[in-house]
Amino acid sequence: MNQGVVTGGWEFVWAAYSLTAAMFLIYGVSLFLRRKGAKHDQRH
Amino acid sequence: MLTAALRKELLLQWRSRSQMMAVFVFGAAALLLFSFAIGPNTEALRTFSAGFLWLGLLLSSTLTLAESFHAEMENRALEGLLLLPSNPHALYYGKAIANWLQLAVLGVALVPVMVVLYDAGTTQLLNLLLIIVLGTAGLSAPGTLYAAMTAQLKAKQMILPLLLFPLIVPALLASVKATSFAILGDPMGQATSWIVLLLAFDLIYWSLCGVLFRLVVEE
């Protein structure tokens, strides 16, 4: 890795953004599913 | 009140001294395994000897800490004491001092093993003793609080390390650094700053855990 300007590196940038988006999405979906499960338990 | 608690703790520990032997063997075995992991390269072993000593001590500490409340929970003896009434703070500090003593003795006993296995001799024995005393105090304070919690659970052997290890990172860092300075020499005299950090960690957690202990044992 040369001194000074880090060339390229776009793949790392995309990796970071997509990972962040994926984790937030997965967590949101898991919250939604667990919410339905908890509601279901509550009715019985 | 504290003397009563301490007298009871020392009596209980005297009765289970065979357990302490077993824990010492466990610690010594851990130190041996570390050297196998590194290989016979004495130079490397010597530089990391402080780290191995404290890792061995930390692993053995979970055994003594997890067992330290076994006698109290067996017939709910701890509740019996609380209902006399006796002061929960005194009970906590009695148990924490007993655990601290046990870990300090274990640490001192592991030093010769370290010196032999890793050729990590040191002239500053007093300094090393101080570090061991302060480091084990840092393990004992939160360890006793978490032992009181996990002793009432089924999976106590697993939960205690999970809670304790991340918490004592500062104490581990400071102890290892100070010990390695004692062994490998300390030209710029940095060991004192690590010992101060260790002391601060101890003071914070010996007071905080003492305050919170009552919440863990009262229902």
Next chain:
Amino acid sequence: MEMPRVSTSRTPYVLLALGVACLLTGSYFGLFVAPAEEYMGNVQRIMYVHVPTAWNWMLSVLFAFGCAVVFLFKNDMNWDARLEAGLEVGALMAFLLCCQGAIWAKPTWGVWWDWDPRLTSTAVLLFSLLGIVALRHFVDDPVKRAIWSAVATIVASIDLPIVYMSVKWWNSLHQQQSTPQTVSSQFHLPLRVNAFGVLFLMIGFLMLRSRIAAMRLQHELAAPPVLTGEEAGELA
């Protein structure tokens, strides 16, 4: 012992939508509009998502600490439900931060983990939080679980500054701060927008997660029974 209540307001969904919107605009600006940084080049764009997550993670830890303290004083199970949410969202954000930090470190320092004091403290607290979440799974009695995890949260949160300081001393020999402290002005827009984006998202998650926890608590804690005879009205 206050019984947990489950609110059904729509605000979390609004917050989630708002958060996503902010994140999209902020990321768009960060990825395509803002100029590449002088030294770091494009890799610096990771900061537009890493730094907002870091700020909000600190907020989630403070929130969890606050819930623990309030619960110990007020003994209200709603705060226990919010604590459970704070712990889980805190752990999620800590894990996310560590991943982002690793992705940032690889092109910049050539290694996946560069022992930066802030990131290392995040990793340590991540394990603390996971330890407390594990503790909550192993305690059956809801009241004991609430008190113990509150105690553990307080003990772990107070440890955070100490860990940061000790890692900073421990690591100070290697290299100075790896992430740029000051970000020049034209980079501020995406940073701020994303910061609000993650904040709204986090608050939405916290509200939804604490509702789930409250529902489970209602399921676990039987409602107060109807008393015999006339006292029912007065005490129910």
Next chain:
Amino acid sequence: MSDVAVEVEQLARRYGRRWALVDVTFRVPTATVMMVTGRNGAGKSTLFRVLATAIRPDRGRATVGGFDVVHEREDVRKQTALLAHQNYLYESLSARENLDVVADHLRIGRDGIAGVLEQVGLAARANDVISTFSAGMRKRLSFARVLLQEPKIVLLDEPYGALDPPGFDLVDEVIRALKARGATILMTTHQIERSAQLADLTLMLEDGRVVGPAAGRPLSGPLDRGRAARETAAEPAAPQESVC
């Protein structure tokens, strides 16, 4: 001490999904013996653990020796002693050492220990470790532990359990001695006939509620005390529709 030793008002205590105590109200005058009966799981032990301040009630109020069990736990504990299902003993310590620990924590001298051990008939085994003790001997040592505290209010949970016939006599003798000294005794028991000889009052619990006779009122007369007790036990309790 005021004339009422123990006063309980709509006490309730929950264990997760289940209400162990739903609605318990009664009053016990000083220097009396109250017998608490009821099937297993009726809430007897829970009631005693609340009165001994081992656990907090979820609702309602109780005062023991004039002190509130939630806000003045220290004062309640100073006056009470609980003989619980768990014997509160250290397995690895001897009988004398167990009592030494109790005496040290109570900050009273160790001189009373020999007498108390004598009283419960364990003088011969004083230096043997508890792990070698039978259940009956552990119950006797728990009694010794109670006597050592010289309590004003004594909570005996199943005092006759695991004891041999001489042990029964020991229990009766201890209860009479304590009562003579002005202490108030509450005991849970399944030996209704035997306890009825000692008890001035009786209280029947079922599913966490008081079902008879009317709380705290003394039984009709000394002669038919046994019959009345048996009668109340047999009387079908009004069907309570419990919500939980």
